[in-house]
Structure formats: C-alpha cells, structure tokens
Amino acid sequence: MKLAYWMYAGPAHIGTLRVASSFKNVHAIMHAPLGDDYFNVMRSMLERERDFTPVTASIVDRHVLARGSQEKVVDNITRKDKEECPDLIVLTPTCTSSILQEDLQNFVDRASITSNSDVILADVNHYRVNELQAADRTLEQIVRYYLEKARRRGILDQSLTKEPSANILGIFTLGFHNQHDCRELKRLLQDLNIKINKVIPEGGSIQDLQSLPKAWFNLVPYREVGLMTAIYLEKNFGMPYISTTPMGIVDTAEFIRQIQKHINNLISDKDFDYEPYIDQQTKFVSQAAWFSRSIDCQNLTGKKAVVFGDATHAASITKILAREMGIRVSCTGTYCKHDEDWFREQVQGFCDEILITDDHTEVGDMIARIEPSAIFGTQMERHIGKRLDIPCGVISSPVHIQNFPLGYRPFLGYEGTNQIADLVYNSFTLGMEDHLLEIFGGHDTKEVITKSLSTDTDLTWNHESQLELNKIPGFVRGKIKRNTEKFARQNNITNITIEIMYAAKEALSA
Amino acid sequence: MSNKISETLTFECETGNYHTFCPISCVAWLYQKIEDSFFLVVGTKTCGYFLQNALGVMIFAEPRYAMAELEEGDISAQLNDYEELKRLCLQIKKDRNPSVIIWIGTCTTEIIKMDLEGMAPKLEAEIGIPIVVARANGLDYAFTQGEDTVLAAMAHRCPERNFLIEKKVIIQDSNIQNLFSFLPLGKKKKTIKSVESKKHPPLVLFGSLPSTVASQLSSESKRQSIQVSGWLPAQRYTDLPSLGDQVYVCGVNPFLSRTATTLMRRRKCKLIGAPFPIGPDGTRAWIEKICSVFSIKTKGLEKREEQIWKNLKDYLDLVRGKSVFFMGDNLLEISLARFLIRCGMIVYEIGIPYLDKRYQAAELLLSQKTCKSMCISMPRIVEKPDNYNQIQRMRELQPDLAITGMAHANPLEARGINTKWSVEFTFAQIHGFTNARDVLELVTRPLRRNNNLENLGWNNLIKQEKK
Numbered sequence: 001m002k003l004a005y006w007m008y009a010g011p012a013h014i015g016t017l018r019v020a021s022s023f024k025n026v027h028a029i030m031h032a033p034l035g036d037d038y039f040n041v042m043r044s045m046l047e048r049e050r051d052f053t054p055v056t057a058s059i060v061d062r063h064v065l066a067r068g069s070q071e072k073v074v075d076n077i078t079r080k081d082k083e084e085c086p087d088l089i090v091l092t093p094t095c096t097s098s099i100l101q102e103d104l105q106n107f108v109d110r111a112s113i114t115s116n117s118d119v120i121l122a123d124v125n126h127y128r129v130n131e132l133q134a135a136d137r138t139l140e141q142i143v144r145y146y147l148e149k150a151r152r153r154g155i156l157d158q159s160l161t162k163e164p165s166a167n168i169l170g171i172f173t174l175g176f177h178n179q180h181d182c183r184e185l186k187r188l189l190q191d192l193n194i195k196i197n198k199v200i201p202e203g204g205s206i207q208d209l210q211s212l213p214k215a216w217f218n219l220v221p222y223r224e225v226g227l228m229t230a231i232y233l234e235k236n237f238g239m240p241y242i243s244t245t246p247m248g249i250v251d252t253a254e255f256i257r258q259i260q261k262h263i264n265n266l267i268s269d270k271d272f273d274y275e276p277y278i279d280q281q282t283k284f285v286s287q288a289a290w291f292s293r294s295i296d297c298q299n300l301t302g303k304k305a306v307v308f309g310d311a312t313h314a315a316s317i318t319k320i321l322a323r324e325m326g327i328r329v330s331c332t333g334t335y336c337k338h339d340e341d342w343f344r345e346q347v348q349g350f351c352d353e354i355l356i357t358d359d360h361t362e363v364g365d366m367i368a369r370i371e372p373s374a375i376f377g378t379q380m381e382r383h384i385g386k387r388l389d390i391p392c393g394v395i396s397s398p399v400h401i402q403n404f405p406l407g408y409r410p411f412l413g414y415e416g417t418n419q420i421a422d423l424v425y426n427s428f429t430l431g432m433e434d435h436l437l438e439i440f441g442g443h444d445t446k447e448v449i450t451k452s453l454s455t456d457t458d459l460t461w462n463h464e465s466q467l468e469l470n471k472i473p474g475f476v477r478g479k480i481k482r483n484t485e486k487f488a489r490q491n492n493i494t495n496i497t498i499e500i501m502y503a504a505k506e507a508l509s510a
Numbered sequence: 511m512s513n514k515i516s517e518t519l520t521f522e523c524e525t526g527n528y529h530t531f532c533p534i535s536c537v538a539w540l541y542q543k544i545e546d547s548f549f550l551v552v553g554t555k556t557c558g559y560f561l562q563n564a565l566g567v568m569i570f571a572e573p574r575y576a577m578a579e580l581e582e583g584d585i586s587a588q589l590n591d592y593e594e595l596k597r598l599c600l601q602i603k604k605d606r607n608p609s610v611i612i613w614i615g616t617c618t619t620e621i622i623k624m625d626l627e628g629m630a631p632k633l634e635a636e637i638g639i640p641i642v643v644a645r646a647n648g649l650d651y652a653f654t655q656g657e658d659t660v661l662a663a664m665a666h667r668c669p670e671r672n673f674l675i676e677k678k679v680i681i682q683d684s685n686i687q688n689l690f691s692f693l694p695l696g697k698k699k700k701t702i703k704s705v706e707s708k709k710h711p712p713l714v715l716f717g718s719l720p721s722t723v724a725s726q727l728s729s730e731s732k733r734q735s736i737q738v739s740g741w742l743p744a745q746r747y748t749d750l751p752s753l754g755d756q757v758y759v760c761g762v763n764p765f766l767s768r769t770a771t772t773l774m775r776r777r778k779c780k781l782i783g784a785p786f787p788i789g790p791d792g793t794r795a796w797i798e799k800i801c802s803v804f805s806i807k808t809k810g811l812e813k814r815e816e817q818i819w820k821n822l823k824d825y826l827d828l829v830r831g832k833s834v835f836f837m838g839d840n841l842l843e844i845s846l847a848r849f850l851i852r853c854g855m856i857v858y859e860i861g862i863p864y865l866d867k868r869y870q871a872a873e874l875l876l877s878q879k880t881c882k883s884m885c886i887s888m889p890r891i892v893e894k895p896d897n898y899n900q901i902q903r904m905r906e907l908q909p910d911l912a913i914t915g916m917a918h919a920n921p922l923e924a925r926g927i928n929t930k931w932s933v934e935f936t937f938a939q940i941h942g943f944t945n946a947r948d949v950l951e952l953v954t955r956p957l958r959r960n961n962n963l964e965n966l967g968w969n970n971l972i973k974q975e976k977k
Binding site: 001002003004005006007010011013014032033034035036037038040041042044045048049050051052053056057058059060061062065076083094095096099100126127128130468471472498499502505506507 | 526527529530531532533534552554555556558559560562563564573576577578579580581582584585589591594595597598601602617618620621622647648649650651652653721722725726729817818821898901915916917918919920921924943944947971972
C-alpha cells in the first residue's frame with residue numbers, strides 16, 4: 001500500500017477508453033462497478049464534447065460478485081450492438097473486474113457470434129501499466145486486429161499512394177492540445193506537399209485502418225501513445241516512422257529533414273529539398289528565433305527554471321529553454337517512469353539534474369529547494385507554484401479545463417514555437433513584475449479606503465452571530481455583513497442576532 | 511394538464527445502467543464537515559483518479575483525506591494488510607494527528623475480502639486513535655449513500671445517554687454559570703445553552719449539512735420552542751451527540767435510510783418519519799411533524815411559509831408550467847420533484863438510484879398530496895434507471911429542463927435540451943426556509959440563460975445524427 005493524494009497518470013482503463021472513444025463509431029463497454037464511468041464526465045466536461053461519450057458500463061454489483069456476470073456482459077454487448085450499430089465494441093476491464101478473474105475473453109467470443117460489430121477485449125493489466133501505456137497498447141491492439149483480419153481475407157492493399165503521404169498516429173481525446181497540434185501538423189505537411197493518409201485514433205474510422213500501409217511513412221508526434229503501433233507497422237509492413245517530436249525550432253527542422261530523407265529513399269527520379277523551407281519558416285514565419293535574439297529574451301539569460309511533465313513535453317520544453325532561449329534548467333523530470341532511459345538520454349547536457357518520479361511531494365520539495373524563477377509543469381506544479389509564489393506555465397497533462405482552449409494553441413510546428421515563446425516569456429515577466437512591485441512596495445502605497453458602508457457605532461453583533469459571520473467564506477463575508485446591517489437599519493434593529501442574519505438573507509436573497 | 515389523479519404510486523425498475531458518482535465521493539464534504547477527522551480510502555488507482563478529478567481544486571488545498579493505494583502485493587496477499595494499514599495510519603497520526611480516522615472500504619476491499627471491521631479495533635487499541643469503518647463501495651451504493659454508510663458507522667460511536675446522569679449535568683451547569691459570572695447578564699444567558707429543554711425529550715438530527723444550514727434549521731425549530739440537542743455528524747468527532755432509548759431522531763436528507771435503521775435498531779432511538787426540509791413546503795411539513803410528535807402546537811408557521819413563497823415570486827413566474835425530467839443520481843430527486851411540483855412545474859419522470867419506501871414514506875405521502883392539490887397526476891418513479899432509455903424518452907417528451915449528471919449534460923444541451931447539473935444540488939445549500947431561493951436559483955439558471963440567448967437560433971448544435 002502507499003499513501004497517495006494525487007497521481008499524474010490515471011489507471012489503465014482510462015487510456016483504453018481514450019483511444020476507443022477517439023475512433024468514430026467505436027463503443028467501449030466497461031466491466032465495472034457503479035461510478036467507475038467517471039471517464040464520461042471528464043470527456044464531457046474537459047473536451048466540452050457535444051456527443052454522448054460512447055462508453056457504457058456493464059455494472060458489477062453484489063449479484064455479480066455472488067454468481068459471476070453470467071449473461072450480463074454478453075447481453076450488454078448485443079444490446080449496444082443493436083442500439084448504436086458500432087463497427088467495433090471494446091470490452092474494457094477495470095481494476096475491480098481484473099480481481100474477479102472472470103473469463104472475459106469467453107464473453108467476447110460468445111458476443112461476437114450474435115453481434116454485427118466486431119468485439120475485442122482490451123488487453124491491459126491494471127496493476128502493471130498506467131493510463132498512457134494502456135492507451136499505447138490498445139491502439140496497437142486495434143490496428144493489429146484489423147490489419148490481420150484484412151490480411152486473412154486477402155483484401156489488404158499494400159501499394160503506396162502515388163504522392164508522398166503520411167499517417168499521424170496518437171492524436172486522441174483528452175490529450176494535451178492534441179487537436180491544435182494535429183491541425184498544425186497537417187498544415188506543415190501540406191506546405192511540404194505531403195498528403196495525409198490517415199490520422200488515428202482521433203476521428204478515424206475502423207474502415208480506414210486497412211489503408212494505413214498505403215502511406216509512405218508514419219509520424220508519431222508523442223512518445224506516450226502511438227509508438228507501439230508504429231513499431232508494429234514497421235516490423236510487419238516495412239513502414240518507416242519518425243518519432244522526433246516537432247516541438248521547438250531545432251526539433252521541427254530535424255523532423256522535416258527526417259521526412260526528406262524517407263521520401264528521397266522512396267523516390268529515385270527527383271530529389272526533395274526542404275532546406276529553403278526550413279530557413280524561411282525559421283527566420284520569418286516563426287517569431288521564436290527572432291525572439292531569442294531580441295533584448296527581451298536576453299534578460300532571461302541564466303534565469304533558473306524547473307520542468308516537469310510527461311516524457312515528450314518535458315524533454316522538448318527542456319531542450320527549447322536551454323538550447324533556444326538560454327535559460328538555465330536547474331532540474332527537469334518526468335512521471336513516465338517506464339520511459340526513463342529515453343528521457344535521460346534526451347535531456348542529457350541540457351539540465352543540471354534529472355528527477356524521475358510519480359510522487360508529487362518529491363517534485364514539490366525539489367522546487368522548494370531550487371527556488372526557480374519559473375516552473376513549467378502540469379496542473380500540480382501550477383499549484384505548487386501558487387503555494388511558493390513562483391509563476392508556472394502548464395506544458396503537459398494532467399490538465400484542467402483551461403488547457404482545452406477554444407482558441408488555436410498548438411505546441412508543435414512553427415506556430416507552436418510562437419505559442420511556447422509566449423508562454424515562457426509571460427511566465428517569466430509575471431514573476432519579474434511581482435518582484436519589482438515588491439521592491440517598490442506594491443501597486444499603490446496609499447491606504448485603501450474600505451468599501452464598507454457601515455460604521456460600527458450603532459450596531460452590535462452578538463456573540464453567536466459574530467461566530468456565524470466568521471464561518472462564512474471570506475470572499476462573501478463582507479457582502480453579507482453589509483447586507484445584514486443594511487437590513488437591520490431599515491428595520492430599526494440595533495442588536496444583530498443569528499435570526500436577523502437569516503431574515504436579512506431571506507429579505508434580500510443575498 | 512390532466513385532472514385525473516392517480517391514487518397509487520407507480521414504481522418502475524430498469525436495468526441500473528445509469529451514471530452516478532461513486533459513493534466514496536462523500537469524503538469530499540464529510541472531511542470538511544468533521545473538522546478533526548481524516549478519511550483514508552482503501553482502494554486502487556481508479557478510486558484515487560476519481561476523487562482527484564471529482565474534487566478538482568480541493569485536492570490542492572492539502573485535504574484531510576488520502577488514498578491507501580493497493581498494489582499488486584496487497585491484492586495477492588503477499589503483503590500483510592494489517593501491517594500496511596498500521597504503517598499508513600501511523601504516518602497520518604504523525605502528520606495530522608486527527609481525532610478519528612475513517613477507513614472507507616471500496617469495491618476492491620470487498621472483493622478481496624479485506625477484513626477492515628476486524629482490523630480496526632485492534633489497530634485502534636494499538637495506535638490510540640478511534641478508527642471508524644464505512645464500506646462505501648460502488649458494488650452496493652450510489653453517490654450520496656456514501657454518507658449514509660459513514661454516518662451509520664458513526665452512530666455506533668455516539669456516547670450512551672444515561673438519564674441518571676442528567677441531573678448531575680444540570681448541577682454542573684450551574685457551576686459553569688458561576689464561572690461566567692463576570693460576563694454581563696445578557697451575554698451569560700447566550701453563552702450557556704441549557705443542556706435540556708424541559709418541554710420535550712431530546713432530539714438529535716442526522717445528516718451532514720454545512721454548519722450555517724444546520725444552525726438555520728436549529729433556530730427554525732427553536733422558534734417552535736424545540737431544542738435540538740445534537741447533530742450526527744457534529745462539527746467535531748469529539749462532539750458526537752449521545753443517544754439512547756429516550757432520544758428522538760429525525761433525518762434531514764432522503765438518502766440516510768441505513769443511518770435511520772441503525773439508530774432505531776442498534777441505539778434504540780425513536781425515529782420521527784417526516785418529509786425532508788427541502789423547499790418551504792417540505793420545511794414546514796418537517797417542523798410540523800416534529801412538533802406533532804412532541805405534541806407542541808406550532809405558531810406562525812403558515813405565515814412564515816407564505817412569506818417565503820412571496821419572496822420567490824419572480825422565480826415562480828419563470829418555472830410555472832415548465833416541464834422537468836430527473837435522470838436520477840443522488841437520491842434527492844423525490845424531495846426536489848415534490849418542491850418543483852408545488853412551484854407549478856410538471857415533472858415527467860423521477861429517476862432515482864434507490865428508494866427506501868419506509869424511510870421516505872412521509873415524503874412520498876407529501877408528494878402525493880402536493881400532486882393532488884396541484885391537480886396533476888403523480889409522476890412515474892423509476893428506480894435504477896437506464897440512461898439510454900431515458901434519453902430516448904426525453905427525445906419524445908422534449909422537457910424544458912433535464913436534471914442530470916455531467917456525463918449527459920453537454921450532449922443534451924447540444925441537442926437543445928436545457929440541463930442542470932444534479933451534483934450541484936448535493937453541494938448547494940438547499941435546506942430550510944432560508945435556502946428555498948437557492949434551489950430555484952439553480953433550477954432557473956438554464957431557463958434564465960436561455961431567455962438571454964433565445965433568439966439567436968443556435969439551439970441545436972450537433973451535426974445531423976444518422977439513425
């Protein structure tokens with residue numbers, strides 16, 4: 001057992017559900033007790049999703065505990081098949097059902113006989129993998145299932161598209177700025193005259209999967225999800241993949257050069273040269289290169305920062321801060337413990353120390369010890385920053401609703417470099433502004449005149465009402481005090497009791 | 511509007527495929543209510559993730575609750591659960607020093623049959639902190655029933671009320687009076703509450719309410735010269751009320767049936783079965799029932815209720831004639847529906863996770879009476895509803911308002927159905943005369959918002975659904 005208040009990555013089934021519900025017309029059925037369908041709330045809230053989340057629970061209750069699920073799961077699958085006619089139903093175990101050790105595969109086999117949809121069982125171990133690993137695994141599982149099915153049927157078309165084309169793997173629901181990143185990637189590829197073959201899982205349909213091998217290569221923008229699929233496609237279909245994340249100017253250029261290499265490998269008659277494009281974008285489209293030369297950024301030189309997040313974002317941001325802005329990264333870290341080796345290799349030489357942990361208290365202690373000028377982390381680090389009065393830019397999941405902005409905010413590609421520059425600069429200047437204010441003694445050195453209209457001479461609050469008033473949360477206390485006193489004056493009452501307080505609330509509905 | 515009145519209540523039961531919060535969410539409000547407590551949820555990452563997301567910002571305020579996250583070794587019994595729990599509880603004792611640690615059992619502890627009730631007394635003796643065990647799991651309960659399990663467990667810990675000692679207390683009381691003799695007379699009276707009113711036997715109210723709401727209800731009873739001698743739960747664990755066979759108890763929330771049963775059977779209390787003090791009609795009926803049990807004549811209650819209704823007029827004009835559909839997730843549905851019917855709304859369906867017909871008998875009776883007086887038939891009550899079927903029914907009925915969980919709120923809004931998030935009723939102050947306005951504030955919010963946006967032509971915001 002371990003004492004835990006907070007976790008960076010959720011339980012395994014969340015990852016599976018995120019992948020399943022990102023596909024079009026795929027339904028997930030959880031084998032779970034009442035209340036475990038919390039995923040639907042998250043998706044509906046955070047993504048502001050207009051459609052019903054295609055996830056239902058086959059409820060595990062007392063009866064199931066006593067007699068097993070019996071027909072329940074099969075019935076729920078066939079029922080969903082009739083109601084929604086999905087292409088695929090993914091039966092998702094939860095930590096509860098994994099202890100029950102029911103033969104879920106047997107339910108899946110039985111249900112596939114009667115239903116028109118395909119039915120598969122998500123293959124995740126709850127006690128060994130987290131949300132991100134499970135998502136990676138589920139995506140690979142679904143892709144493999146359909147490609148092998150097509151292969152068996154002999155309908156797998158492996159001829160490449162005429163024009164150079166790419167698949168984007170790993171864009172999915174509840175991902176950190178995934179939607180915007182996807183748009184930016186599409187734009188980038190369009191500039192390079194590369195067609196998008198398929199984007200999965202977000203918005204992809206099951207029928208699309210068998211044309212995955214038609215692309216010239218795969219792009220895996222995030223390490224956490226899509227890598228397993230890319231490796232599978234490489235092994236079985238010889239598809240090359242690019243796993244460099246195009247975040248920051250240097251890495252975006254590197255990403256484009258890798259694309260160039262792959263295309264030139266496949267084309268013999270002409271040579272693609274993207275160097276002029278990279279040059280043009282770096283110098284004039286992205287403002288980040290110019291920003292790092294400008295006086296503003298000069299003032300950031302040598303300032304200390306701390307970075308923490310998932311492996312992809314923490315590594316990329318660390319490199320951007322150190323390599324492109326001259327900021328000193330005192331410590332960088334990730335909660336993706338399973339990807340520790342890759343992470344260390346990436347940030348080697350760009351930071352003073354590395355922290356690999358999924359315990360937020362360790363991160364908090366590290367930040368308190370280092371006292372950086374700015375933090376770049378998850379929502380948790382933002383709160384740690386609040387407590388220590390250090391500004392924080394959010395660069396990675398886990399996130400709140402404000403990280404699903406309506407405006408266009410990619411982190412990838414050339415527009416992404418602008419967004420990141422803004423984020424970094426604003427985090428630091430805010431800190432600077434606060435600091436200067438402190439030196440010069442606040443915004444306004446004059447005594448602030450209280451907005452209270454009451455003079456304490458004619459009204460007395462008795463002991464109980466005083467206590468009651470102190471129980472009221474601070475931000476409304478003043479208003480309630482004023483309203484109560486106003487009410488008391490109107491009614492010529494001089495002694496304020498609890499009853500008077502309530503009467504005032506009723507009268508003024510305050 | 512039909513003038514035919516259904517004489518019998520119709521209860522239906524569906525598949526139970528509905529969305530609700532896990533009952534462990536009760537720690538969110540209980541840890542705030544019981545100031546010296548610490549809640550330890552013994553469960554998995556799934557439970558932790560739920561709490562972390564459901565409680566949002568509270569997580570960052572160093573709450574007095576934590577997960578005892580079970581790992582593979584705990585599940586396969588390679589680790590000794592007693593030793594593990596001891597280690598964590600000692601750590602909690604060191605860091606927070608609470609007056610009580612409440613273990614919340616979860617689905618996982620049920621399945622692996624972890625004997626929390628057996629371990630608690632042993633560990634309690636060993637570390638010197640009371641340990642209360644509540645099995646608030648999703649296998650058995652829904653959302654607010656979590657509080658029910660915790661309070662039922664706490665009921666066992668309330669001190670025994672011994673009427674022989676009462677006399678001594680009164681003597682002690684006069685000693686205390688002497689202590690306060692330096693205070694001016696008026697204040698002295700206020701500082702010392704007489705421990706017992708002579709007019710009626712002791713009354714203990716059960717149900718966790720924000721302290722302001724609790725004192726509002728107490729003062730509401732005081733107007734009828736009824737003295738509330740204690741609350742379960744109190745503000746501190748060390749202040750739990752004493753119980754015994756002379757003590758009358760009354761619930762303030764409709765989801766507390768286990769607590770009621772425990773108080774009656776195990777603590778021999780006398781239960782006053784009343785409607786719940788939600789809405790002015792409910793509050794009045796609640797007080798009247800308590801008064802009638804103590805044979806006290808109420809005074810000025812009708813006037814008080816009338817005055818409240820008068821204050822609500824602007825909201826009543828908004829809701830009158832509008833229809834509402836409860837999908838059901840927190841067990842407040844019957845009381846809320848009854849209040850809204852009294853406000854002139856038409857209720858199409860009352861979904862509810864679980865209905866204890868005996869504990870809610872008085873509330874159901876009042877609902878029937880309300881329907882009769884408003885000349886409408888009693889809405890159908892659907893236990894363990896099926897959300898999918900409910901959504902189909904809503905398509906047909908097109909209610910003006912759906913009261914629903916967050917999983918369905920945005921999708922329904924996109925389809926042009928106004929929604930109110932049901933969880934807000936659990937956290938808002940909705941009890942008593944004083945807060946009647948707050949209930950309607952919540953209910954009318956989507957309606958008022960739509961008055962502002964009505965003529966923009968953006969009601970339906972989904973791409974054509976294929977069916």
